[in-house]
Amino acid sequence: MNILSWNCRGLGNPRSVWILGDLIKSRKPNFLFLSETLVMSDKIKELCFKFKFVKYFVVDCIGRSGGLAILWRKNFDCSVLDSSANHIDVQVNSFGNVQWRMTCFYGFPERSRRRDSWNFIKSLAAKSDMPWCILGDFNDMMYAADKKGDHAHPQYLLNGFSSTIKECHLMELDLKGGNYTWEKSRGTQNWVRERLDRAFATEAWWHMFPLCNLTVHNTICSDHEPILLELISTSHSKQQFRFRFENTWLKEDSFTVDVTNFWKSLKPTHLMPKLISVSSFMAKWGRNFFHKFRDKVKHKKEEVNLYADCEDEEGVRKFFEATNQLNDLLSHEEVYWKQRAKAFWLEEGDSNSKFFHAFANARKKVNQVTRLKNNDGEVIVQHEEMCNVVKEYFKAVFENTEVDHDVEQYSTDAVITSDQNEVLTADFTYEEFSDAVK
Structure with a gap:
């Protein structure tokens, strides 16, 4: 399962749509979250059809700012729980009807409203006990190293955001596959990329998806880079790596x-x-x-x-x-x-x-089991269906409490004669030893 999150800074520009199409083609996301779309629902509907997503949910922009959208494929059962101008909260049923919660978040861009973002994240954490993953553009930083430039990020803002994450029992998913901080020059002006796009998850979510990759990808035309969260199912796979201690x-x-x-x-x-x-x-x-x-x-x-x-x-x-x-x-x-x-x-x-x-x-x-036959004589090759066959078999074995009293009584008489016993227990001779060795 792949989840792509991007602050696209407006989908009214054809160039942004082209880049979005290239990202979808190369990364093949199952879920797509877009923030700062700056468009209404009719444009998202058009993109949903264009990029072959099945369903979508939109929070319309207000004037010339904001706008959120989430799109998903047909293979996933997804229901929207709640939404606002800053988030879309969804419940996902996947990987064997496992339920978990995903919040696509967009923090208040104004520095004066950072505390509002922190309180909002705390309120989201208190809404449900399901395994939870929250990702998107938080417009906030956790470490001083997340910002490059002459002016350091205020320490009280770093402390406030970090304490909010800890209070919500969230942990940051490690970023892989890219350098998140970069600079580029355009004439005499320097543009500095800051680490604002992040993903966090609860420990219960980590237990469900212990294997995941969070990568960043350049988009050239935007100072916000998309992040791709790849969830690797722990179901049976020939290519799946399994750790073995030597x-x-x-x-x-x-x-x-x-x-x-x-x-x-x-x-x-x-x-x-x-x-x-x-x-x-x-x-x-x-x-x-x-x-x-x-x-x-x-x-x-x-x-x-x-x-x-x-x-x-x-x-x-x-x-x-x-x-x-x-x-x-x-x-x-x-x-x-x-x-x-x-x-x-x-x-x-x-x-x-x-x-x-x-x-x-x-x-x-x-020892590799590739197929099983169920009670009806059908050959099963799918891993989940084979698990059910094994489960039903042992369930029937251990739930069977009937005792068969018609067990054949075997004779306790000796099965070898006395002469045979003497030969078997006698000391071996040199000739026997020599023949055995040769």
Whole structure:
């Protein structure tokens, strides 16, 4: 699911419409929020038809200022809860009828009305307990670094907006994929971009969509850049990344140090986004460090062979040092493949052959369920429908309280004779041992 938010600074200009069309074509948003449209509902209706959206909701502009609009595709069940000149509040049902709330916000542009914006955000937060995401042009900043130029943003405004976000139990979604602050010159005049467009969400919303990207995109003709919020469904997908902790990481002393330093470097926020960031860091650390086992082993073997015939003290020292490093690499590789193969009969010291690599990869393919057959004999391939088949199966198993008393009674008589037992329990002979070995 993609949500595109843009302060377009007026849709009466054909150039703005062209740029909007290019954004929609390249980003394919499911929801589109536009602020400062400076047009009435008939223009939005025309754009809705032009860009193939199904439904829309408009807050008309007042004179030559304001105007809000939200448009959405047919695949999403969306209902408008409330609206004003500064917001559109909607309820979204998506991803398996999961309900959450999205507020498209446009803050008061006048600096004298900043407190009105803060109180308005607080009133919106108190309206519902649903998982909540609020995004748009807040006309406000949280950090001094959000503004560039000779005149610093007043500290009391920074503190007021930050305290409002904390009081509403919101956390900022990290911006990715672009530098939000830029400058450009036009003759002798400098235009400075300030970070006004943002997105925040409650922790419950984070639990629903732990994977999301917030990116910014240049629009050339406007000093407001659109932000794209991409929500990645946690449903089954072959391409979906799943974090797995590798036991072999613990064999490296630098792993604990690097992870600890990364955790301390994260800014204070809720636990869920910190855990997601740390898991991504560990996965990246593991890929960089153990990306190619075989290449590292090959190079280390060459180094061992290089010093194998040395007789001087320095050469012998390097030989044993390279040998120890080679043993460490082989130990790491052994743990790596043992964890994947789940072959518990593989003990420390067994050869790390191609068989165990094939065993691990084949096990992954075999364990992947691609289809199921329901009680009616129909073959199900959709992930959600397969989940329902599994659910109904185990529900029937565990809810069945009837006991079958007609269980066949098996005989307890011995199944081997006394002579056979003597042969089996007798000491083995040298000939038997020799034949078994050969």
